[in-house]
Amino acid sequence: MAVSFLAHEVSDLCLAKPALRSLSVSATVADALSALKNSDETTISVWDCNHTSKAAGNNGGGDQCRCVGKVCMVDVICFLCQDQNLLSPSVALKAPVSDLLPKIPGLVVHLEPSSSLLEAIDLILQGAQNLVVPIQTRLSSRRKQHPKASTTTITVHNGREFCWLTQEDVVRFLLSSIGLFSPIPALSIDALGIISTDVLATDYHSPASSALQYISRSLADQTSVAVVDADGILIGEISPFTLACCDETVAAAIATLSSGDLMAYIDCGGPPEDLVRVVKQRLRERNLEGMLEEFSIMSSPASGNPLSSSSDEEPSLSPTTTLPRSGRYSRSTSYSARMVRRAEAIVCHPKSSLVAVMIQAIAHRVNYVWVIEDDCSLVGIVTFSDMLKVFREHL
Template sequence: MAVRFFNQLVSELCLGKPELFGITAAATVNDALTVLKSSEGTHVSVWESGDERAIRSCFCVGKICMTDVILFLCREENLADPFKAFEAPVSQMLSEGVSVIRHLDSNSSLLEALDYILEGTHNLAIPIQKKSLNNGGGYCWLTQEDVVRFLLSSIRVFSPIPSFAINSINVIESDIMILHRDEPASSAVGYFNRALNQQTSVAVVDEKYRLIGEISPNKLACCNETAAAAITVLSVGDLMAYINCRSPPEDLIQLVRTRLLERNLVRMSDLVNEFFHSSVYHSSSTRSSDDESGPSRNWGSGRNCPDRSCEAIACSPTSSLVAVIIQALAHRVSCVWVVEEDHTLVGAVTFVGMLKVLRSFSGCRQNKPEKDNIFKQ
């Protein structure tokens, strides 16, 4: 039954998916910012085309979110003048050698899509099948979350594994990224880039290794470009406070300004001043915090951002796999932390880890070597 389930067409996952629109690879970082701030979502796709008039000749080469922009501004060569960095091509933000986007025919199987994801693909670009004479539809894309949600809808196919405790199967990852709250956030830029490329999160712990929060690419994607300044001069704990609010506290904004000037990062300080002293910010900050067009709309990059709280979503080592899957989907997170009763951090369960376990039911081996047995000996 599970084998037949994985043979169904990937087009069945695309029903109701919106058509992708994006920017060309020749567009600037500023162009990407404009689209991000005016769009409904948190990402914009990047396309190359040999013929601009023929949408079928276009090829999606990547995706950009506010996190990409923030981490791009954190590069040493861009800290001195972020305004100059805005004029750079978006291609400079795409990770070299990391194939996060793959095109897949709509007649491909769910198993093919799953294997691409397990190889590191973030999004699958699928042609939209339109029932019209012209039939010149564009593309939609599928994410890891889409596939996990689809598998959950037929979770009985995978019985009894979903009911097993996660500490009884090879699903808890111990190779996780951990920061202490007193560390400088600038020292964690490498972690943030890795979390973005691997679609996971960075755990924040206290002196006793207890989980107190996280910093994830999804949280950063709901901020604006001034988060780059905060990463540059704040501690990890202060950065969490900066990105955790609908709008950063005034004392933190002032602290960022002061420390930037102490480091002679005048243009970065100008960026912070330009945003928080703008008439748009002042007029919106007088509105109710429940008004979606208020501070959060100007602070964030898109209206459909998930909850930006830095509170980490956690589970117990004895939680069942299906419970953790539901927990991740309910909170729109790709990483659920595993903690003991005293909140001591054990590891994490990611979308990729969940998919690896469920894929073991396909009856097929992957091209690359995998452990034959998902159970601990």
Template sequence: MAAARLSGHELSDLCLGKPPLRSLSVRDTVADALAALKRIDDTYVSVWNCNHSFIRKQQPQIKSQEQLQCCCTCIGKVCMVDIICFLSKPQNLSSPSAAFLSPISALLHDNSAVLVRHLPPTASLLEAIDVMHEGVQNLVIPIQIQFESLNSNNVHHNDNTTYCWLTQEDVFRYLLNSIGVFSPTPGNPINTLGVIDTQNLFAVCYDDPASSILDLLALSLLYQSSIAIVDPNGKFGGEISPVMLNSCDESVVPAIATLSAGDLTAYIDCGGPPEDLVQLVKERVKEKVEEQNLLELLGDETTGTGLTSWSSFSSSCSSDEEFCSGKNWKLGGYSARVGRRSEAIVCYRWSSLVAVMIQALAHRVSYVWVVEEDGTLTGIVTFQGMLKVFRDHLKSMC
């Protein structure tokens, strides 16, 4: 009975206190997306496609009138990792100014549209869990707020509708408040619940080029996971996390282009890049400029990004306090949105589901690595996998 009541809770209950969704138009550029991400506190910015059309309304005894109708739909989301991966592509490294002027659609994945879904605030929690089980990461929900608090970055449609979105993390925090409803399942070891994913396990070796992780980063965003760093024996040594990279900015691109995967983890650590790595990146950037005639780093003044060139990076970063320091423009400190170092969060096969769930929520990540006692990496547990357990339990009790 309690499970039935919980599954019937409306999504409006989860939207309480959620801020209006910041958005960009599909007609905006990569530079617009970068500027927007630097202005907001959220990890993602939503991308909308608005179709405007005039319809003729015929009313009795009144002259026909034309009225503008607007149909706006959220078609995806972008984050700093999307921009970093885009700028790190060889063709964009050689012409970053042009890359910044590319349409924002260049940042969207082929399946971006399936990662977001519009639902009404009256939809039930079970409905939300069902669509998230299908792979949806963000639910777009219309909300009511005071008119005077609206601005052009929040409003969609000609009726001043505004939205928030709900993530899988929001759903799990809500479920945690009623964890007793699911007893005894949350206390069971994860290896008995089928939530350990061994198929979508992304890993590289320490000495692999950091540039080789770009495709894996895109996949890790899709599966809401991360990239493990392992030694030749499969021992887990750390990770390159989208969470950490989302707290960096575009100045990390030269490090990705020149460092190894292992060195990159130290470069983006919340303590800031070590001096020796900063010098190494500067030297290798200079070599690339000489060998490939790359005269730009990531754009120019015409893009509105205020960035320097590849050549100036190698010669003007003597202070190492701004461009090369890895400082996070969102926190006013070093790169780590949640203020943690880059040590990965791990659990064991015998860890309980609720313990793993709390680990993920406490560290603001959507996954936990699974290792053996000797440190060998064996799998990963994601929100997506855990969600199936709660969904099956709710459906069996309703």
């Protein structure tokens, strides 16, 4: 039964999924930033299209339009955090959007609707983050892409619309018929051997900028960066999922704050006023006038940020100042999910069952769950890819 289930076509997973909004590979970083801010989605697909000519022997099919990657706010933030871009963010925004695309092949792969679920799982296990699948909608046959739409956000490519198929979609589909895979789902993640100890972690008091490479890698791996103390206790996380819901001014926070303060900065409700003031002061101290100007505009009350500072007075703080927190680190010691703070990590126990961890991750729209002991010491991480590998190997 489970084997036949994996023969489902991927089109079954694409029902009611929205069409991709996309950007031309000739667009700029500023175009990508604008598209992200005006989209309900956290990612924008990037396409390389040729609508004005046909290669020899090409009948005008899908080969003329290919999705070459995707960008999200985290890509923009990490790009602006580069030293030369911190000096002049306005110039950085004029760079081509291709500069944001990771130099890792196979993260985005095209797949036909008739392909099997098993094929999709194999591609994910080979490293694919997103599968691009054509979808048929009532609008597809009537909507046309304007041939001059080189940088604007578009949805139709060669008369077809496409959707993302993600790791989460596949895991959710498996969970809908989890009984077919018994007894695997009831086994603990420890017994299944899927707890990875290869985690990305940064110290609570270390500069957030020192974790920048980890943030970029966690985005590529669809995981997160753990924030721990000197004893290896999990305090929270710097998650690409959370950063993708922020704006580009987080680049200034990463450049000036500690990892612990960055968690508070990207927390629910917007950045605290005290941290906004600290960021401004430290940008001045580092002579990052370009970034300071952009940050001041975006964090001003006129920009619509309700928690931005209403006073021009800056506190006297040294570059090494760490702001006080309630409790030791304001962390939760229970195995609860993220309920109030987005910077708090989703955690489980090594003896948690596979199905319980799957449900936990899906319920909170993350591709991973941190594994901790009773004292909150970090054991490792379990990812959707690890889970899919279990189902694939046991069949």
